[in-house]
Amino acid sequence: MTAGRTATTPPPAAQTYRAAAGVRIGTETGDRIEVGAVAQEVLALHLERTGRPAPPERNIAVRHWIPAGARKTRRRLFVRVDVGGVPVGVAKVPLAAQDPKLTHEFTVLTGLPAAFPLARPGPLGRLGAGFAMTYLDGVDLPAVGQLTAGPEEFWHVMRPVVDGVAALHLTTAAGAPHLTPEQAAAQYVRRPWTGAEHADNALRRALLAPTHGDLGPWNVRYEPGRGTVRLLDFEDYKPLGIAAVDVLNLLVTSGLLVFPDYREHGFDWLYDRVFESDHWFCGALARGLAHYAAATGQRTADVADLTPLMCQWLIERITAEGRDTSGMFYRTFADRYLSGRPAWVRSADA
Structure with missing residues (x-):
């Protein structure tokens, strides 16, 4: 099994909020996704969930990555947002035109009961065909x-x-x-x-x-x-x-x-x-x-x-x-x- 970057192992370098706004990732359909726009949506969902005020831009850091591996189709872009050095949300965004597993995963995470015996990401909300979730420590x-x-x-x-x-x-x-x-x-x-x-x-x-x-x-x-x-x-x-x-x-x-x-x-x-x-x-x-x-x-x-x-x-x-x-x-x-x-x-x- 080839080892690939997982959804919670982003590259070590973080970008400022402003720098992320200039990063665009190509999709499998030829479109481009702006990392900064995704980060902005993740932050908005986090603030809506917690009721906290918007932090100053200098306190926001953004990381993005596409897991390495042998997958040729239905790849995903991950965007993590940190506030004050603390991860507050991760977006999972499809790079393919069709990626039904992400819809299934969001539905599952939304429907799992509070008594579910293992900790898992909490859904923050849909982001187009993808979704945002809470970050898992460890x-x-x-x-x-x-x-x-x-x-x-x-x-x-x-x-x-x-x-x-x-x-x-x-x-x-x-x-x-x-x-x-x-x-x-x-x-x-x-x-x-x-x-x-x-x-x-x-x-x-x-x-x-x-x-x-x-x-x-x-x-x-x-x-x-x-x-x-x-x-x-x-x-x-x-x-x-x-x-x-x-x-x-x-x-x-x-x-x-x-x-x-x-x-x-x-x-x-x-x-x-x-x-x-x-x-x-x-x-x-x-x-x-x-x-x-x-x-x-x-x-x-x-x-x-x-x-x-x-x-x-x-x-x-x-x-x-x-x-x-x-x-x-x-x-x-x-x-x-x-x-x-x-x-x-x-x-x-x-």
Whole structure:
């Protein structure tokens, strides 16, 4: 997986309000977006929400960025506004003529109940085809050094995240549809059944719950010291989905951070390290899945056996964005897992 700038990791340099007014960003349709105008709208929404007076221009700073990555279409411009050194809002603006996921995300953020178990951006208002939201404090989870330091350090960081995901999966979303596991899986992939007995049986027993849908580590904001967990990017949220997809994406994908040498050795090598080795991460993965399964009333093996579904979902989602998945681990991991379960999963199933 290529690492890209996330929605909360802007470039370090900030511009003055006046300087931002002269910056124009080209869209995929040939139009141009004025960063200063977007910043002005974000500030106006913030002031409307808080009832505060307009700050002097010298106290306003603007940052803008387009996330780096392999996405060829439906790219987004992010504009962050700070007042007195404090972030007060972030705009997410589509650069494509059609970007329905942003409408979906704004609708989701607007409709999440106050009792939602994890902190997330608060919607400030629509900005054309995009929207503005509050800023999330913390650091991106992959930037937390403890995550790759060893098994206890990894679990110290990851446990509150896993607990938060479990709490989400124990809630019920208002207005959620009534679906069978097959119907829920069909929201993710075209062909839910794989023909592999272990994967198909796990789907039949799958927990259905509200799901984030794209819970890679880069969509988690973490506050070191306090262990506070906040979630970004609700574009793929579903009021009823396959719960295991979230925790598998979170934990399995963390292997990319622990084994950065996968770029040299390949994805079969990475799979062996993640699922079949005596490296500490393999045990940490098993520990995390067992902890999550116990918290949500599932069997550890059933959660792990949905790894191929998680991988296929990400393949289909990323392909739909116009991106090539051949340089990502998903196909290799799905095929390897379907061909045979890891030894520790078989033991958990005993």
